[in-house]
Amino acid sequence: ETGVTQSPTHLIKTRGQQVTLRCSSQSGHNTVSWYQQALGQGPQFIFQYYREEENGRGNFPPRFSGLQFPNYSSELNVNALELDDSALYLCASRPGFSGANVLTFGAGSRLTVL
Amino acid sequence: GESVGLHLPTLSVQEGDNSIINCAYSNSASDYFIWYKQESGKGPQFIIDIRSNMDKRQGQRVTVLLNKTVKHLSLQIAATQPGDSAVYFCAENQAGNKLTFGGGTRVLVKP
Numbered sequence: 001e002t003g004v005t006q007s008p009t010h011l012i013k014t015r016g017q018q019v020t021l022r023c024s025s026q027s028g029h030n031t032v033s034w035y036q037q038a039l040g041q042g043p044q045f046i047f048q049y050y051r052e053e054e055n056g057r058g059n060f061p062p063r064f065s066g067l068q069f070p071n072y073s074s075e076l077n078v079n080a081l082e083l084d085d086s087a088l089y090l091c092a093s094r095p096g097f098s099g100a101n102v103l104t105f106g107a108g109s110r111l112t113v114l
Numbered sequence: 115g116e117s118v119g120l121h122l123p124t125l126s127v128q129e130g131d132n133s134i135i136n137c138a139y140s141n142s143a144s145d146y147f148i149w150y151k152q153e154s155g156k157g158p159q160f161i162i163d164i165r166s167n168m169d170k171r172q173g174q175r176v177t178v179l180l181n182k183t184v185k186h187l188s189l190q191i192a193a194t195q196p197g198d199s200a201v202y203f204c205a206e207n208q209a210g211n212k213l214t215f216g217g218g219t220r221v222l223v224k225p
Contacts, residue, residue: 004157033212040122042203042215043158056210090157102148103213105157 002027004106006091012112013081021076021109023091031055032074033103034066035090043090049074078111086113122201124220133191137204137216142185144206148213149178149189153200161189161202191221199223 005024013019025032031050035043045058049068063079072093078085088108094101127133139147145166150158164171164178164187171178177190187204201220205213 035213035215042205042218043213045212045214048210048212056212058212092157102160102163105150105159107155107157 004029004091004093004104006089006106006109008109009107010110010112012114014114015081015083017081017113018077018079019081019111021078021089021091021111023074023076023093023106025072025074025091025093026095026104029093029095029104030072031094031096031101032068032072033092033094034074034076035092035105036060037088037090037108039087046076081113083113086111122218122220124222126222126224127194128224129196130193133189133194133198133221135189135191135202135219135221137187137189137219139185139187139204139206139216140214141206141208142182144208144214146207147178147180147187148205148207149176149187150203150205150215151198151200152203152218158203194221194223196223196225 004026007022033048034046037043046060048056052068065077068074088110090108092103092105094103148163149161151161152158162173162176162178164180169180175192179188201218203218204216
């Protein structure tokens, strides 16, 4: 079975621009979460999608938004990029909404904002 | 590969020795805890988990201990190998099934 795949792996943007990051969940996984990992820190929860609906959100402003598609893949969109948005963005999936199911992470998309 | 964490606490351990990584968690209501390993250029990888109704769980070469009284979690790695060099994170499952991660510990295995 394939794991969680993310694209692009690296990208550079400038302040004020918008970015879309993509994630394909692991086969059979219908719940997708997004995390932001700044350099030298642990991942921070952005939001979670289950059955194409946002189901849980961390302490991130509305310019961070997302989508989940019928095939359970997902996008993270960030508008009006700021320098502090530079980070590794991790997508993770699990087979069901229950927290008892282990999250499987992708390798991440490294975003640099100049 | 990229460095996962430049300013993390570091544990240096001799190959073959045992490693102990500690973690304090914040929410006494958390009911499920996980340890993840993150190598450079990769996402976090599941190692072992434990529920709040347990105080110890063993896997292959790893043991997790949970002390709910002081909100402390530890990961023990037996016979540490070069492939164990990575950053280790503890995470607690909180309301809404979101994971809250600790700050991480870098483990460096010396040959």
